[in-house]
Amino acid sequence: MTDDVRLRAAEPGDYDRIAPVVDDWWGRPIQGGLPRLFLDHFHRTSLVAEDGDALAGFLVGFLSPSVPDAAYIHFVGVHPGRRGGGLARRLYRGFFDLAAADGRTRVRAITSPLNHGSIAFHRAMGFAVQGPVPDYDGPSTDRVVFELRLDAG
Ligand SMILES: CC(C)(COP(=O)(O)OP(=O)(O)OC[C@H]1O[C@@H](n2cnc3c(N)ncnc32)[C@H](O)[C@@H]1OP(=O)(O)O)[C@@H](O)C(=O)NCCC(=O)NCCS
Known part of the structure; x- marks a missing residue:
């Protein structure tokens, strides 16, 4: 259950709690894909989930500065011991709400073809x-591409 878990907007300093756990939460080395700039510059549109002082999950996303109708989710992670209880769904819904409030009508994300859970x-x-879309992120880096319409009803 996620009843005791509270969501709030991220702050730049949350990076120092998130960066150390991502390799463990993903089960592979992916921390290089989440440099500090994401929390420094996109904390207002990112979310942290906490149970007391414990980090339960997070979402790093932003409102596209170049594509006026789009928002993008870069990373979402839930503590391995807290999965399956709807926390990632809560984080996504929180992001959808803030994206829609800014007039965004579609949300995009990508993942590795190997990330079957994602x-x-x-x-x-x-x-x-x-997809998988061949060479999406450069030579031999295929990606699965996700898109959700927020205005689909
Ligand atoms: C992917 C992840 C964020 C899901 O978090 P979660 O809190 O367990 O997800 P939820 O409980 O909110 O699940 C929401 C829905 O997705 C489904 N789902 C979530 N993970 C799933 C999995 N591994 N396999 C199948 N379905 C899954 C749930 O069944 C649920 O569907 P339902 O509402 O129809 O029953 C979590 O497994 C995680 O942190 N994984 C490692 C990081 C990662 O790969 N992030 C995504 C790429 S950036």
């Missing part, structure tokens, strides 16, 4: 799933 999660959240 693909299943995004399907469950109603995202359209495209």
